[in-house]
Amino acid sequence: xxxxxxxxxxxxxxxxxxxxxxxxxxxxxxxxxxxxxxxxxxxxxxxxxxxxxxxxxxxxxxxxxxxxxxxxxxxxxxxxxxxxxxxxxxxxxxxxxxxxxxxxxxxxxxxxxxxxxxxxxxxxxxxxxxxxxxxxxxxxxxxxxxxxxxxxxxxxxxxxxxxxxxxxxxxxxxxxxxxxxxxxxxxxxxxxxxxxxxxxxxxxxxxxxxxxxxxxxxxxxxxxxx
Numbered sequence: 107x108x109x110x111x112x113x114x115x116x117x118x119x120x121x122x123x124x125x126x127x128x129x130x131x132x133x134x135x136x137x138x139x140x141x142x143x144x145x146x147x148x149x150x151x152x153x154x155x156x157x158x159x160x161x162x163x164x165x166x167x168x169x170x171x172x173x174x175x176x177x178x179x180x181x182x183x184x185x186x187x188x189x190x191x192x193x194x195x196x197x198x199x200x201x202x203x204x205x206x207x208x209x210x211x212x213x214x215x216x217x218x219x220x221x222x223x224x225x226x227x228x229x230x231x232x233x234x235x236x237x238x239x240x241x242x243x244x245x246x247x248x249x250x251x252x253x254x255x256x257x258x259x260x261x262x263x264x265x266x267x268x269x270x271x272x273x274x275x276x277x278x279x280x281x282x283x284x285x286x287x288x289x290x291x292x293x294x295x296x297x298x299x300x301x302x303x304x305x306x307x308x309x310x311x312x313x314x315x316x317x318x319x320x321x322x323x324x325x326x327x328x329x330x331x332x
Contacts, residue, residue, distance in 0.1 A: 114144040121147075126156045137169070142176035145169040149184060153193075163193040174206065182210035183218045190221065200231025211242060219246035220254050227257065236267055247276055255280035256288055263291075263300075270301020281312065289316035290324040297327070 117132035130151060136144035149169035155161035167188050173181035186206035192198030204225050210218035223242035226235045240261055246254035259276035262269045274295060280288035289312040295302055297309035309327075316324035 113139065114141055114147070117144065117147065121151070126151060126158055137172065142173055143178065145172035145176070146178050146181045149173065149181065153184065153188075163188060179210050179213040179215050182206045182213075183215050186210065186218060186221065200225065202231075204231040211245065216246045216249050216251050219243075220251055223254060223257065227261070236261065247279065250283070252280050252283050252285050256285060259288070259291070270295070274301060281315070284315070286316040286319035286321040286324070289313070290321050293324060293327065
């Protein structure tokens with residue numbers, strides 16, 4: 107295994123210096139010698155391509171699969187993304203994508219938690235399920251994933267599952283990361299008194315922060331007789 111690891115180390119040096127062909131050659135030798143973590147690095151190289159060669163999503167998927175089968179969480183996420191996006195010769199397969207996202211999400215991968223929440227939210231590859239969408243969004247939201255925070259807040263603000271306290275809580279968490287969308291939505295809640303007392307000062311403050319980032323609706327609100 108030491109020799110296999112050495113190939114991988116050499117490959118990393120080549121990759122840093124932009125010598126991709128040599129990097130691929132050494133990563134390949136490392137994988138062939140049983141060093142499966144190098145398969146993930148190869149997958150990334152083939153997925154992203156470079157100046158000397160175009161992306162090869164088939165090879166990327168093959169190497170991500172090797173790393174995923176060996177238990178690498180990041181590879182499971184990447185494999186899920188390939189099936190989700192339907193890159194190149196792949197047809198989009200949300201069901202297979204969700205299989206890999208679920209494995210990675212259960213292992214704590216934040217991006218997979220968001221994607222799985224989104225899949226349950228919109229019924230992509232799985233049956234639409236509000237509770238599971240909230241569950242996975244909240245997993246990522248607790249770790250600071252901004253889109254998870256916004257999307258789970260949106261779900262709590264829905265007419266059929268209203269919990270405005272939780273909606274405001276998660277919009278606030280996203281606004282603390284300076285999300286223009288979260289600032290605008292908080293502005294709306296305070297301006298119209300949705301789930302809270304009307305507070306035009308808070309509304310204007312949130313609208314202003316969103317408008318600074320060119321959020322169109324917030325700009326309209328500020329320019330109207332608010």
